[in-house]
Amino acid sequence: MKQSLFENRHKAEWEQFARLLEQLEHDRKATGAGNFPRDYRRLCQHLALARERGYSSFLIDSLQQQVLRGHQQLYRHRSHLGGNVLAFILAGFPRLVREQWRFVLVASLLFFASLAGFALLVYLYPDLVYNLIPARQVSEMQSMYDPVAGHLGRTAERAASEDWVMFGYYIMHNIGIAFQTFASGLLFGLGSVFFLILNGLKIGAVAGHLTYIGYGQTFWSFVIGHGAFELSAIALAGAAGLKLGWALIAPGRLPRAEALRLAARKSVLLICGVMLFLLIAAFIEAYWSSMTHPSHQTKYLVGAALWLLVVVYLVFAGRHRHAPE
Incomplete structure (x- = not known):
């Protein structure tokens, strides 16, 4: 040329x-x-x-x-990537959660209502736990939270594991649950609904059973800290999945593929925030929740503070104009 x-x-x-x-x-x-x-x-x-x-x-x-x-x-x-990431953490993610409040509300109700409801049922009718969880797993749970055991929140096989090993294990385990709850939303949202309820039932069954047999003190003091981030993350992952499903059910005037593509942008951003929450939860679970020397009262106070922090962050962060853009 x-x-x-x-x-x-x-x-x-x-x-x-x-x-x-x-x-x-x-x-x-x-x-x-x-x-x-x-x-x-x-x-x-x-x-x-x-x-x-x-x-x-x-x-x-x-x-x-x-x-x-x-x-x-x-x-x-x-x-400027670092600044953009920081802006997303400090303002963008909580704004997005508030923007998608309808999906967050539905997912939270499905998850936390099934958790609390089944925990109460198992506490009142103890044999119900075996309808959902095999007896061997129930026995493992009991050994993890036995007040006289030398370890807390870990099976006997993992009792001697280093904290950093458990940190990695918790990350992979929690991400697996969150991704399953999110990705199954592509089944017109039904998959996310199913896994939100199923995970709520399982956690509720364990909570109700351990409380019934007298292990509630060790169990609740263990989970209250990291649970603020972990349980919130599961609900938010479900909300992201429900958004995908709703785009397929009610695409409006857009073709379903285009509606799904637009919904996926925000759903993926939600999942980025979920990953951050799960990372924090895994760190707390490995390095704080598993500690045996802090008193139960101390763990309850720290746990309550963490729950308050999560609520304040999601409700108020990024509301002011001076927040990072």
Whole structure:
């Protein structure tokens, strides 16, 4: 291709890229900045072609200068990733939870109502626990929270494990539950409803049984701390799944595929926040909940403070204009 034809074909792109560079270099929010990485890659391709075809040094130098300036801006804006992540944690995630309050409310009712309801039923009718949980697993649960045992919240096989090993185990276990609850929402939301109720029933069965046999003190003091983040995360994962399912059930005027794509954007952001909650929960469970020397009263106070922190964070964080954007 002749140089003149090459220039005529791409001149408008280069001029637009130059204008965008000017705006970015003066710290102004530029329209089209979201496409900057793509435009930068195209400019690099044009420079490579110009060199390969032996075009004039004037054209090559001009493109080279734009590539160098673009490189500086590209990595300058990539360096803002940490700030964007922090802004999401401090403001974006709780705002999103409030924005999706209908799904959060439904998921929370399904999960916490089934948990509390079945815990009460098992406490009143103890044999119910065996209808949901095998006897062997019930026995394992009892050994984990036996007040006279030398370990707390761990099976006998894992009692000697290092805290960091258990930290990794808790992360993988909890993420598995959350992802299952979220992804099953693609079954028109029915999967998320099923797993929210099932997980609520299982946790409630364990809570009711251990309370009935007199292990309530060790059990509740163990779970109250990390439960603030872990149980909230399960409910939020269910909310993200319900949003996917609702997009398939009621896409409005959009094709189902397009409605699902739009819903998935916010659902995935919700899951990012869920992962953060699960990471915090796993850390607390491994390094605080499993400790045996703090008194039950101390653990209850810390647990209550953590629940209050989660509620205040989700309800109030990011409401003010000075919150990070």
